[in-house]
Amino acid sequence: MELIAEGVANIFSGAFGGIPVTGAIARTAANVKNGGRTPIAGIVHSIAILIIMLLFMPYVKLIPMASLAAVLVVVAYNMGEWETFKRIAKAPKSDALVFIVTFVLTIFLDLVVAIGVGVVLSSFLFMKKMAEITNVKYILDDINDEEVCEIIDNLKTSNDVSIYEISGPFFFGAANKFVNAIREMGTPPKILIIKMSRVPFMDSTAYHSFEMLHDICKKHHTRLIILKLQEQPMEMLQQYGYIDKIGKENFCYSIDDAVERSNSILKNLKV
Numbered sequence: 001m002e003l004i005a006e007g008v009a010n011i012f013s014g015a016f017g018g019i020p021v022t023g024a025i026a027r028t029a030a031n032v033k034n035g036g037r038t039p040i041a042g043i044v045h046s047i048a049i050l051i052i053m054l055l056f057m058p059y060v061k062l063i064p065m066a067s068l069a070a071v072l073v074v075v076a077y078n079m080g081e082w083e084t085f086k087r088i089a090k091a092p093k094s095d096a097l098v099f100i101v102t103f104v105l106t107i108f109l110d111l112v113v114a115i116g117v118g119v120v121l122s123s124f125l126f127m128k129k130m131a132e133i134t135n136v137k138y139i140l141d142d143i144n145d146e147e148v149c150e151i152i153d154n155l156k157t158s159n160d161v162s163i164y165e166i167s168g169p170f171f172f173g174a175a176n177k178f179v180n181a182i183r184e185m186g187t188p189p190k191i192l193i194i195k196m197s198r199v200p201f202m203d204s205t206a207y208h209s210f211e212m213l214h215d216i217c218k219k220h221h222t223r224l225i226i227l228k229l230q231e232q233p234m235e236m237l238q239q240y241g242y243i244d245k246i247g248k249e250n251f252c253y254s255i256d257d258a259v260e261r262s263n264s265i266l267k268n269l270k271v
Contacts, residue, residue: 029079094125127171134168136181160190161262167198170233172205179209187220191262197228202236210242223265225250227258 010020031041052060088096098121105114164181194213217224224246229237234251237243243251252258 030075033078098122098125130169130171131177134166134170134177136164136166136177160266161193162189162191163193163195165195165198169201170196170199170206171201171203175206175209178206179212182209182213182216189222191223191225191265192217193225193227193258193262195227196230196233199233200230202233204236207236207240207242210237214242214246223250225252225258225261227252228254 012018014020031045036042084099088099091099098118101121102114102118105117166178170178192213214224216222226246229251234243249261252261
């Protein structure tokens with residue numbers, strides 16, 4: 001059952017550009033340690049195993065288990081990459097923790113369990129780091145930002161406009177920052193510009209925070225403008241119907257478009 005499942009997984013993995021794998025890492029590590037770098041190494045290995053099973057099996061069973069155990073000990077030792085322990089003191093504490101936990105679980109439990117736990121820990125740490133680099137800030141007073149200065153210079157009145165910028169991956173780990181920024185904003189101005197030129201990715205949790213922002217803007221009759229939205233976030237908002245909700249005209253791809261749209265809104269409000 002395991003071999004059939006592994007075979008099916010490898011077929012679909014290859015169909016999507018993945019790399020076929022096996023359930024054992026020892027022979028792969030031995031191949032790599034001895035210079036194997038291409039699929040030829042795996043082919044030669046499989047042919048060698050087949051020949052041994054067909055021609056030399058009566059003799060193989062005569063090899064003492066102690067000898068085979070010694071071979072496995074040497075292979076395991078070579079797989080250890082012990083020089084990594086010398087560098088672990090210089091590594092970040094989070095990376096060292098994942099390494100040590102995976103190593104200990106490999107010895108006392110099972111390689112599959114150790115790798116599973118290691119991957120989960122690494123995923124959590126990666127999400128934590130991504131959330132830390134994601135930032136939401138009020139940038140209307142940022143005189144060092146040329147784009148912000150250009151918007152301020154060309155707006156008829158900057159008192160009725162607020163500009164916030166989201167930087168970094170916008171996912172559930174960072175959505176709380178955006179929610180807090182919305183709450184700290186208080187009563188929004190007549191026009192709220194969200195600059196997203198530095199947001200490469202957005203997930204459903206982040207979208208729900210945009211829904212909250214839309215409800216607040218609707219309540220206070222604030223017009224929302226999204227500036228420089230990248231491809232993936234645009235597809236996400238389009239799938240949820242958010243673009244039609246706030247209007248395609250409120251998605252601007254340049255500073256000039258954002259300034260023109262803002263001035264048009266302010267002009268209509270005065271009329």
